[in-house]
Amino acid sequence: MANLQTNKQKQYYIPLERTPETVITEEYKDCEVRWSKIGCRKVRTVLIPATEEQYREYMRPLWREDKRQQRHGADEVSADKVRDDYELEVPDDFNLEEEVVKKELLAALRHELAALQDIDRTILLMIADGASEAATGKAVGLSQKAVNKRKHKLYALLKEHLKDFR
Structure with a gap:
């Protein structure tokens, strides 16, 4: 039984992307x-046999980069690509405290909006998108006057809950 397990060792392959610029030896032509x-994209490849150690060393950076892109988004610059002498340019009129307060206000506003009923969120969303009160009323099943009253109550409620940010 032990012989069967040793004979069935897992074979590892490293995918080599096949492009017009790829140089391939006669052995793999x-x-x-x-x-x-490869990473998070599908490409045409040739599979090259490798040991487990070679496979893990080759694939580790791809796994790391794939996870980084999933966490931070593909449009951010990789930490490996940023040079040590890179300097971040900050505008002269930048105010860190003001930026922090803005972020806190947005977080509080999102929290308050999430706590609203679905109909209230729909009313605010449609009004913010430029819909009239009459069109909003038709969409949610209320009269124009009811939408107007509800809208003003919602504004007052949000103003009260977010008064610390004035």
Whole structure:
């Protein structure tokens, strides 16, 4: 039984992207080209046999980069690509305290909006998008006057809850 397990060791392959610029040795010229996932994109590849250590070392940076992109978004600059002598330019009129207060206000506003009923959120959203009170009333099943009253009550409620940010 032990012999069967040692004979069935897992074979590892490193995917090599096949592009017109890729240089491939004679040994792999006639290999089957297949679609593989490298990072978070599918590309045409040739599979190159490798040891487990080689495979793990090759794939580790891709896993790390893929996870970073999932956490921070693909449009951010990779920490590996940023040079040590890179200096961040800050505008002269930048006020850190003001920026922090803005972020806190937005977080509090989102929290308050999440606590509203669905109909109230719909009313505020439609009004913010430029819909008339009559059109909003038709969408939510209320009269124009009821939408007007509810809108003003919502504004007063939000103003009261966010008074610390004035």
